[in-house]
Amino acid sequence: MTIESSIWADGVFDCYHTGHANAFRQSSKLGERLFAGVHSDADVQLQKGAAPVMTEEERVLIVGACKWVDHVVGDAPWTTDLAVCEQHCGSNFYVAHGNDDSLSHDGSDPYEYVKKAGRLKHFERTKGVSTTDLVSRLLEHESNQQLSPEERSPYTGGNSFLLPSSLLAAFYDKCKPRKKGDSVVYIHGAFDILHPGHLDIIKEASRQYDHVIVGVWKDEVVTKHRGEPYPILSMQERSLMVLSLRGVDDVILGAPSSIDDKFLSMLDIDSVLAGPSMYGNFNPNENVSGNKLKILSIDSKFADFSYLTLTDRVLSRRHVYEERNRKKEARELASIKNKSVA
Numbered sequence: 001m002t003i004e005s006s007i008w009a010d011g012v013f014d015c016y017h018t019g020h021a022n023a024f025r026q027s028s029k030l031g032e033r034l035f036a037g038v039h040s041d042a043d044v045q046l047q048k049g050a051a052p053v054m055t056e057e058e059r060v061l062i063v064g065a066c067k068w069v070d071h072v073v074g075d076a077p078w079t080t081d082l083a084v085c086e087q088h089c090g091s092n093f094y095v096a097h098g099n100d101d102s103l104s105h106d107g108s109d110p111y112e113y114v115k116k117a118g119r120l121k122h123f124e125r126t127k128g129v130s131t132t133d134l135v136s137r138l139l140e141h142e143s144n145q146q147l148s149p150e151e152r153s154p155y156t157g158g159n160s161f162l163l164p165s166s167l168l169a170a171f172y173d174k175c176k177p178r179k180k181g182d183s184v185v186y187i188h189g190a191f192d193i194l195h196p197g198h199l200d201i202i203k204e205a206s207r208q209y210d211h212v213i214v215g216v217w218k219d220e221v222v223t224k225h226r227g228e229p230y231p232i233l234s235m236q237e238r239s240l241m242v243l244s245l246r247g248v249d250d251v252i253l254g255a256p257s258s259i260d261d262k263f264l265s266m267l268d269i270d271s272v273l274a275g276p277s278m279y280g281n282f283n284p285n286e287n288v289s290g291n292k293l294k295i296l297s298i299d300s301k302f303a304d305f306s307y308l309t310l311t312d313r314v315l316s317r318r319h320v321y322e323e324r325n326r327k328k329e330a331r332e333l334a335s336i337k338n339k340s341v342a
């Protein structure tokens with residue numbers, strides 16, 4: 001009898017982005033079951049010099065909603081511990097990490113023991129997207145302390161995410177094809193940096209309907225309704241992130257923000273599901289017939305969570321994040337320089 005191999009992929013996974021989703025997608029192909037380890041807020045504070053933007057509870061919820069993750073483990077040790085991996089994964093496991101450098105605050109390698117045991121598998125880090133850059137984009141809008149191009153690291157600096165159709169097709173993995181007679185629901189919005197409020201509505205939609213289609217608004221529409229610097233993530237990034245969530249069956253890339261019954265009948269959609277506080281003053285569903293519009297009513301502690309919650313958190317700790325990002329990029333550049341000298 002062969003024992004199923006498990007994969008352990010750990011990280012901070014703060015402000016869940018396309019790179020994280022693609023990391024889970026690739027890791028899931030390296031074994032039969034994927035365990036995601038999420039580091040604690042205290043460890044992130046110690047190792048990165050600033051608390052994560054999202055709490056461990058929020059990060060665990062979002063990582064657990066990724067369709068490629070089978071189990072999520074909170075409070076995962078910063079330095080990957082073989083005994084902890086074995087406790088969750090069983091004896092036949094490997095650890096997966098992107099092909100970028102990962103350093104602890106004291107300069108040590110958090111994968112030292114995994115490497116010595118010959119259990120590390122690498123996957124391709126997704127270029128052009130990182131939490132560091134995402135936070136920088138929010139900060140740069142409010143600050144004149146921008147890093148010069150020479151100070152930016154190729155790992156975490158400078159957003160330049162591009163979406164090849166092969167990656168889009170790969171993200172369609174595990175989506176349920178629509179069947180004749182399926183009840184079909186539509187949810188739409190900006191989905192700019194996923195948060196637990198988004199998960200609530202998607203979970204509810206997939207509980208109530210057979211087929212869930214999510215419309216991701218064009219960048220210019222998001223800017224029109226929210227102002228600069230939004231969206232923080234491009235329409236391509238936001239679409240992939242949504243497509244990586246369990247319960248989402250299809251995504252309309254660059255969907256219009258105002259919809260009507262004609263739009264719904266063109267796509268054979270039965271109902272639109274909307275959260276009570278999803279859109280602020282703007283009502284994108286005002287031309288949808290009342291019998292087709294369902295307003296979500298669930299009792300969730302994240303009901304008031306919005307993109308502004310995350311913006312407020314970043315801006316209220318602006319100096320801490322500026323310092324952290326500067327140090328992180330400087331550390332990565334130094335490590336690249338050392339490798340090229342050696």
Ligand code: CTP
Binds near residue numbers: 023130
């Ligand atoms: N990862 C990736 N592609 C990215 C960003 C992260 O493949 N663009 C992978 C990392 O290599 C790691 C996992 O996602 O295996 C978790 O990364 P995390 O600890 O969240 O990332 P950091 O690299 O610390 O943060 P950042 O997103 O700022 O790079």
